[in-house]
Amino acid sequence: MKGPSTSNPEPRLTEDLEAMKTLGERSGWEPEAGPLKGVVLAYGCFVGDRLVGCAALQVLDGHYYLEYVAVDSAMRNRGLGASLVAKIEEEARARGLTELWAKARLPGFYEKLGFRVHSGDAHGPKSVGDCKACPQYHSTCYPAIVMKPL
Numbered sequence: 301m302k303g304p305s306t307s308n309p310e311p312r313l314t315e316d317l318e319a320m321k322t323l324g325e326r327s328g329w330e331p332e333a334g335p336l337k338g339v340v341l342a343y344g345c346f347v348g349d350r351l352v353g354c355a356a357l358q359v360l361d362g363h364y365y366l367e368y369v370a371v372d373s374a375m376r377n378r379g380l381g382a383s384l385v386a387k388i389e390e391e392a393r394a395r396g397l398t399e400l401w402a403k404a405r406l407p408g409f410y411e412k413l414g415f416r417v418h419s420g421d422a423h424g425p426k427s428v429g430d431c432k433a434c435p436q437y438h439s440t441c442y443p444a445i446v447m448k449p450l
Contacts, residue, residue, distance in 0.1 A: 308378060309352060311387045314344035319351040320368055327370040328405065328441070330434050336368055343387045345371075345380050355384035357391050364392060366402040385413055393450050400448050403428060407444040415446035 314320070317336045325331050338358040345353035352375040358367040366388050371381045392400045404410045407417050428443045437443070 309345040309347055309375075309380070311343040311345050311353070311355075311380075311384050314342050314346075314351070314354070316344065316351065317342065320344065320354040320356070320370070323351050323354055323372060324368060324370040327373065328436070329368075329370065330436055330441075339368070340364070341391060342368070343384050345375075345384065347375075353380040353384055355381075355388050357388050357395075364395065364397055364400070366392075366400050369402075381409060382413055385410075389448070389450060398450055400450055402446050403431075404444050404446045405441050407442070407446060410446040410448075413448070415448040418445045418447060 317339060320342060321329075321332065321336055336356070338360045340357045340359050342354060342356040344351045352372040354368060354370055355366065356368040358365045366385060369381060369384065371384075389400060400415075402410065402415070404415070404417075407415075411417060428445060431437050431441070431443045434441070
């Protein structure tokens with residue numbers, strides 16, 4: 301009997317925010333104290349029971365965001381990240397949103413998906429201001445605010 305396929309796991313809804321946090325930290329997120337904040341819903345890609353990709357729709361202060369996007373390093377460049385972002389975009393449209401904002405560690409990835417990079421802290425409801433205290437800032441992470449019209 302063959303093991304679970306690792307080729308192209310499909311995104312599905314998940315409530316396992318702890319597994320998302322673990323994957324995110326392994327993927328380079330700066331560790332966040334406590335549970336993931338403001339998650340309305342999340343999608344994950346699984347190989348068997350192992351989470352290998354995730355993305356969430358977050359709401360904070362009445363604004364919705366694409367947040368908590370991560371893909372296991374062994375599963376990258378297979379389209380998992382793009383399929384997860386597409387699921388969050390569908391959910392955002394279903395809620396009547398006309399644009400989707402995110403704080404991107406890898407702005408080039410988001411640009412390939414149709415997001416536009418906004419420079420500085422003055423644009424949009426998200427900010428990179430809190431990133432400046434992070435030890436990864438401008439050493440392994442070059443964050444940008446991105447937005448995609450829906």
